[in-house]
Amino acid sequence: MRPVVARIARLCDDIGPLLAADGQDTVAAVRAGLSEPLRLAVVGRVKAGKSTLVNALVKRRIAPTAVGECTRTVTWYRYGAPERAEVELRDGSRRDLPWRGGRLPDSLGVPAEQVARVVVYLQAAALRDQTVIDTPGLATLTSANEAATRAEVFGAGAAPDDAEQVSRYAAGQAEALLFVFREAERKDEIEFLTQFRAATGEIGASAVNAVGVLSQSDQFTGTDPFEVADGRAAQLAAARAADVSAVVAASGLLxxxxxxxxxxxxxxxxxxxxxxxxxxxxxxxxxxxxxxxxxxxxxxxxxxxxxxxxxxxxxxxxxxxxxxxxxxxxxxGVAKVEDLVRRSLLSRAHALKAMRALRVLTDAANRTGLDTGAALGLIEQARLDPALHPVRELRALRHLVAEAPVSPLRAELERVSADTTDQVRVGLPASATPDDVATAARRCAAAAQEQAAFAPMPAEAEAGRVLARSYQLIAQRARP
Ligand SMILES: Nc1nc2c(ncn2[C@@H]2O[C@H](COP(=O)(O)OP(=O)(O)OP(=O)(O)O)[C@@H](O)[C@H]2O)c(=O)[nH]1
Ligand SMILES: [Mg+2]
Known part of the structure; x- marks a missing residue:
C-alpha cells in the first residue's frame, strides 16, 4: 500500500470507534474502497454520448445506448470474474440480473425508484485500474431525480433528511470525473458545468480531478470534421480551464x-x-x-x-x-481520451482517493460522531502527516489552476504531484543517484521557497510553499 493510502487506512481504523453505527459503515466502506481501482464517473448532458464512449473505453458493447431502463440508472463497470451483473437497491440489498450473451437486460425487474445502481463485473483489461461509472444524462441540475444522481456520484446535494441515504452511498462514489460535451458552443453545455460546480462545491470538478471529452466528433461539419472538433475542444479547454484539466475531441461511435x-x-x-x-x-x-x-x-x-x-x-x-x-x-480519438485519463487522473489515483476519503470521513465525523471533537482531531492529525502531503499538492494545484492558471508553478506542481519517480520530480534522468536527487531536491526547495515569498497571488504563494515541502520530503527520502 502507498504511504498516502496506508495513512488513510490507519485513520479509518482509529476513527471508527468514535462514530455511531452508520458512521462506522461509512468508514468501513471508505477503507474497503482504498484498495480498489480509481472510480471514474462519466457525466454529461442527456444524449451526449456517454454510454457509447463507455463501451469504447471498456471495449464491450455493454452499456445501453438507446432507450430503456438501464440508461436511466447509474451503472458501475468493475473488474471481476465471473462476468455478471447485479442491481443494488436503496435498502442496501442486491439481486442478480439475468446475464445473457453478456448484455444487460432491458428491464431491471424492480421499480426504478428502489434502484441505487447496477453493478457489472467484467474481465476487461481497461477496468483493472479504473472502475467506470456511467451516469444518466442530466438535462438540468435542478430536478429531484438529478439530485439523486448527484448524491450517488458525489454524496452531495441530497436533502438533509436524506442523511441515511447519503451515508449509505457516501462510500460508493466517484473520485474522478470525465465530462462529455456534445457541442462546444451550446450555452447549456457550458452552463451544465457551471451548475455542476455550484451543486457540488468543493468536491466537484476541478483541474485536478476532471477531464473533458468533446464527443461525436464525426458529426462536426467541415471537410475534416475531426479537425474542426479538435479546434473546438481546444477552445472549450481554454474556456473551462478551472473545471477540467484538458478537453479532447473523440467519436465514441467510431x-x-x-x-x-x-x-x-x-x-x-x-x-x-x-x-x-x-x-x-x-x-x-x-x-x-x-x-x-x-x-x-x-x-x-x-x-x-x-x-x-x-x-x-x-x-x-x-x-x-x-x-x-x-x-x-x-x-x-479514443486513444487520446485514454491517454488524457491516464496522465491526468490515473497518475494521481492514490492522492485522489485520499482526498475524497478525507472529505467523507470529515462528513461522517460531523454527522455521526459520538465524540466529534476527538474524531475531527484525528483527521486533523492525519492531514498534517507527511504521508498525506500528496493531498496538499492536489489542493494547491486546484487553487493555482483556478486563480493563476498561467503561473509557471503549475507545470512544476503537476510534475511533482504525478505518480512518478523522485528522479523525474526533480528533473533528473532515471540513472541519477540518491545523492544527486537529494542535492537537486534541496536546490528546488530553496527556489520554491523564494517563489512563495515573492508570489503576487495567494494561490501562487501556497503552491510555492507546498512545492518547497514536497522537495524537502524528496530530499529526506533520498538520504534519510
Ligand atoms: N454519430 C455519432 N453518434 C453518436 C456518437 N456517440 C453517441 N452517438 C449516438 O447518440 C445517441 C446517444 O448516445 P448515448 O451513448 O446513449 O448517449 P448518453 O449520453 O449515454 O445518453 P443518456 O444516457 O440517455 O443521457 C445514440 O443514438 C448514439 O448512437 C458519436 O460519437 N457519433
Ligand atoms: Mg447513457
Missing part, C-alpha cells in the same frame, strides 16, 4: 465500432462495394435501393458507423476489415 468486434470482412466488402456510389445516391438508399446491396445490411452499417463513418470508411475498406478498423480507431 471507437465503439472499431473496438467491439462487430465489423468483419462482410461489412468491409459491403463498404468497399459502394466506394464509388455518389453520396447523394447513398442518402436516397431507402427510396431507391442500390443494385446489388441489401438495404437492411446497409442500414445496419449506417447505425454502426454513422453517416461520416460510412462515407469515409468506404475508402478505407478495400484491403479488408483490418484496414477499416485501424482507420476507425485512429480517427475516433
Amino acid at each position: 471507437a465503439q465500432a472499431a473496438r467491439t468486434g462487430r465489423l468483419g470482412e462482410g461489412e468491409a466488402r459491403l463498404l468497399a462495394g459502394i466506394a464509388d456510389v455518389p453520396e447523394s445516391l447513398l442518402r436516397l438508399r431507402r427510396t431507391r435501393p442500390l443494385p446489388g446491396t441489401d438495404p437492411a445490411e446497409l442500414d445496419r452499417l449506417f447505425g454502426l458507423l454513422g453517416v461520416h463513418g460510412v462515407h469515409q470508411g468506404r475508402h478505407r475498406s478495400a484491403r479488408g476489415a483490418h484496414e477499416l478498423v485501424q482507420w476507425l480507431e485512429s480517427v475516433s
